[in-house]
Amino acid sequence: MTDSPSRFNQPLGGNEMPRFGGPATMMRLPTQPTAQGLDAAFIGVPLDIGTSNRPGARLGPRQIRDESRMLRPYNMATRAAPFDSIQVADIGDVPINTFNLQKSVDIIEAFYDEVLSHGTRPLTLGGDHTIVLPILRAMKRKYGKVGLIHVDAHADINEHMFGEAIAHGTPFRRAVEEGLLDGERVAQIGLRGTGYAADDFDWSREQGFRVVTAEECWHKSLTPLMEEVRAKIGDGPVYISFDIDGLDPAYAPGTGTAEIAGLTVPQGLEIIRGAWGLDIVGGDLVEVAPPYDTSGNTALVGANLLYEMLCILPGVQRRS
Numbered sequence: 001m002t003d004s005p006s007r008f009n010q011p012l013g014g015n016e017m018p019r020f021g022g023p024a025t026m027m028r029l030p031t032q033p034t035a036q037g038l039d040a041a042f043i044g045v046p047l048d049i050g051t052s053n054r055p056g057a058r059l060g061p062r063q064i065r066d067e068s069r070m071l072r073p074y075n076m077a078t079r080a081a082p083f084d085s086i087q088v089a090d091i092g093d094v095p096i097n098t099f100n101l102q103k104s105v106d107i108i109e110a111f112y113d114e115v116l117s118h119g120t121r122p123l124t125l126g127g128d129h130t131i132v133l134p135i136l137r138a139m140k141r142k143y144g145k146v147g148l149i150h151v152d153a154h155a156d157i158n159e160h161m162f163g164e165a166i167a168h169g170t171p172f173r174r175a176v177e178e179g180l181l182d183g184e185r186v187a188q189i190g191l192r193g194t195g196y197a198a199d200d201f202d203w204s205r206e207q208g209f210r211v212v213t214a215e216e217c218w219h220k221s222l223t224p225l226m227e228e229v230r231a232k233i234g235d236g237p238v239y240i241s242f243d244i245d246g247l248d249p250a251y252a253p254g255t256g257t258a259e260i261a262g263l264t265v266p267q268g269l270e271i272i273r274g275a276w277g278l279d280i281v282g283g284d285l286v287e288v289a290p291p292y293d294t295s296g297n298t299a300l301v302g303a304n305l306l307y308e309m310l311c312i313l314p315g316v317q318r319r320s
């Protein structure tokens with residue numbers, strides 16, 4: 001069956017060009033310099049100078065794009081047809097300053113102000129988790145306070161790291177302090193591991209967050225949990241921040257701060273798919289560290305999860 005030519009950008013097909021050839025863009029989509037005219041944009045932020053253990057996430061955007069060559073246009077599980085529905089392109093990377101974290105945060109913030117000025121919903125390839133703070137600052141200027149679906153082994157609410165306010169373990173405390181998040185519309189899913197103090201997760205709960213530890217997720221479908229999360233988040237704008245280390249290191253070993261006994265890939269899919277119908281204003285997939293991803297499978301999982309975020313954006317139709 002051949003459809004009439006679409007008015008929307010299409011990924012380069014696997015039978016048009018071998019998957020190991022063609023442009024090195026996300027899903028081998030067309031690229032353009034800005035988000036003008038786009039409903040959604042894939043954006044890379046090649047920054048890892050906020051990491052506290054293994055480095056390498058600066059190479060995440062490039063590797064996620066490379067592994068995304070396996071992705072086909074239609075979501076056979078959810079029936080989503082993003083490239084029949086909305087205009088999407090890869091607008092490249094944010095030109096961060098790899099020698100200065102504060103300047104990089106400022107650069108990212110300005111870049112996303114411009115992206116959001118077009119009404120575009122950004123889907124970001126990280127980079128370490130520091131990058132979510134400047135993105136949320138831009139989101140606040142566009143949408144006001146947003147809700148958050150945060151998947152992670154870590155709460156990332158540290159007061160500081162080595163006395164520094166900005167690092168990959170502090171973004172959500174800064175975001176609450178700066179009035180970027182509506183705490184009653186935040187869920188943190190997958191938290192686990194050892195802590196700096198026994199009350200490490202309590203600050204999140206004090207802000208109104210629904211804290212879902214990994215232990216609460218073990219051995220069960222997360223579809224029922226997502227019904228609870230949807231009710232908590234409601235109709236307002238909501239951002240998705242997916243730290244790949246929320247998944248178990250068996251499935252996502254290529255990451256900088258691995259913690260054992262994490263989520264499965266199907267549970268990661270259930271979380272994103274369970275957000276369908278919410279007012280998703282953007283999302284990110286962070287902390288893929290290719291030097292520790294010898295098979296490339298961590299980046300492959302990351303590419304698929306970003307595609308699933310695309311599939312739940314407002315305006316994306318589902319084939320009957």
Ligand SMILES: N=C(N)NCCCC(=O)O
Nearest residue numbers: 129154156168169243257
């Ligand atoms: N991977 C992210 N985003 N955060 C890790 C924080 C590690 C720590 O607080 O010790």
Ligand SMILES: [Mn+2]
Nearest residue numbers: 153154243245
């Ligand atoms: Mn983490």
Ligand SMILES: [Mn+2]
Nearest residue numbers: 129152156243
């Ligand atoms: Mn994180």
